[in-house]
Amino acid sequence: MQTIKAAVCHEFGQPLVIEDIQLAAPGMGEIEVTLKAVAICHSDISFAEGGWGGTLPAVYGHEAAGHITAIGPGVSGLAPGDPVIVTLIRACGACPSCAGGKPTICETPVDGDSHPLRTAAGGPLHQAMACGAFAEKVVVSHRQVVKINDDMPMDCAALVACGVITGVGAVVNAAELRAGQDVVVIGAGGVGLNAIQGARIAGARRIVAVDMSQEKLDIAKQFGATDGILATGRKPWIAAMRAMGRGADAVIVTVGAIPAYDDAPRYLGRGGRVIMVGMPHSGATSTYEPVILAAVGQGMIGSKMGDVVIQRDIPWMVDLYHQGRLKLDELISGRWTLDQINEAIADTRTGSARRNVILFS
Numbered sequence: 001m002q003t004i005k006a007a008v009c010h011e012f013g014q015p016l017v018i019e020d021i022q023l024a025a026p027g028m029g030e031i032e033v034t035l036k037a038v039a040i041c042h043s044d045i046s047f048a049e050g051g052w053g054g055t056l057p058a059v060y061g062h063e064a065a066g067h068i069t070a071i072g073p074g075v076s077g078l079a080p081g082d083p084v085i086v087t088l089i090r091a092c093g094a095c096p097s098c099a100g101g102k103p104t105i106c107e108t109p110v111d112g113d114s115h116p117l118r119t120a121a122g123g124p125l126h127q128a129m130a131c132g133a134f135a136e137k138v139v140v141s142h143r144q145v146v147k148i149n150d151d152m153p154m155d156c157a158a159l160v161a162c163g164v165i166t167g168v169g170a171v172v173n174a175a176e177l178r179a180g181q182d183v184v185v186i187g188a189g190g191v192g193l194n195a196i197q198g199a200r201i202a203g204a205r206r207i208v209a210v211d212m213s214q215e216k217l218d219i220a221k222q223f224g225a226t227d228g229i230l231a232t233g234r235k236p237w238i239a240a241m242r243a244m245g246r247g248a249d250a251v252i253v254t255v256g257a258i259p260a261y262d263d264a265p266r267y268l269g270r271g272g273r274v275i276m277v278g279m280p281h282s283g284a285t286s287t288y289e290p291v292i293l294a295a296v297g298q299g300m301i302g303s304k305m306g307d308v309v310i311q312r313d314i315p316w317m318v319d320l321y322h323q324g325r326l327k328l329d330e331l332i333s334g335r336w337t338l339d340q341i342n343e344a345i346a347d348t349r350t351g352s353a354r355r356n357v358i359l360f361s
Helices: 042-049 154-174 190-202 214-222 236-244 258-267 290-295 310-323 338-349
Strands: 002-008 017-023 030-040 063-071 083-086 117-119 137-141 145-147 183-186 207-211 227-230 248-253 268-276 299-302 332-336 355-359
Touching: 002 338, 017 137, 017 338, 030 083, 030 154, 030 338, 042 338, 063 137, 063 154, 083 154, 145 310, 154 190, 154 248, 154 268, 154 310, 154 332, 154 355, 183 190, 183 258, 190 207, 190 214, 190 248, 207 214, 207 236, 214 227, 227 236, 236 248, 236 258, 248 258, 258 268, 332 338, 338 355
Parallel strands: 183 207, 183 248, 207 227, 248 268, 268 299, 332 355
Antiparallel strands: 002 017, 017 117, 030 063, 030 137, 030 355, 063 083, 083 145
């Protein structure tokens, strides 16, 4: 075991504590990655607040990039020194979901309580979301990473690990949007901006952003939204339909707010689909009038991590970035050190940040 620095959650709702922890060497099929950047996702915040339960103490963080520094047995195609994007998608490759091309819903459980983290005193320490990337290094499955070129900025690369693939993938993979169709994106935060980018890349006719903040709607237009609707207005779905001239073919809900889920079907046209991306806290419920959905052929689909296959979709998205067709630099609101992680989380909680990134020296 080696000693590294990490931001540890000891109590839900309390600040993370920067402390020494122990990290095991990579085992069968695993690699060690020394991180250069990790972004702060609202999912990390929800976990740290206790919104989804889980084991404590824990190390969160799951949008990361760095260089491989050690390799366990049974790993091929990767070598020390390789720059990689690290995701939370730990696919076994053999279960029915993985074999069916849906690795984001792998059915093989991951035991984050027993490996690879321990406290400095040798006690249990949970590796959250199979990553635990609020730390100087991670040990993860080789299936969780994608090799990238040396010229890819690490702060931008980290964003691809979750927010980008989730937003773009929700449009391209889950909604299967075709050129000329109309999209409503509810929530113009980090994931929402990427859903807007995905719709633009897919050739959507109208891309309507819906948010509580006019400032965020203005930013959404820089990423490809054709129209912005304030969610605080009376019946914002009427304004959205006026902008499109019809109901939407797809509504992408990128926030975990129950009112957003309650209203999402109201934006749909005939045959449209709500793509459920944002994750409310456990136990929260939403209500619908199912007869309407049934009568006009509408539907609701959950989408985890954009339904991506990372070895297929991440290289495509990275290439779009290098072509100037996918904005990543513009997604970064602030750059922070690990010692400043609680300030970065507080800034993210305000809702004004697109993505805050922790940089390691």
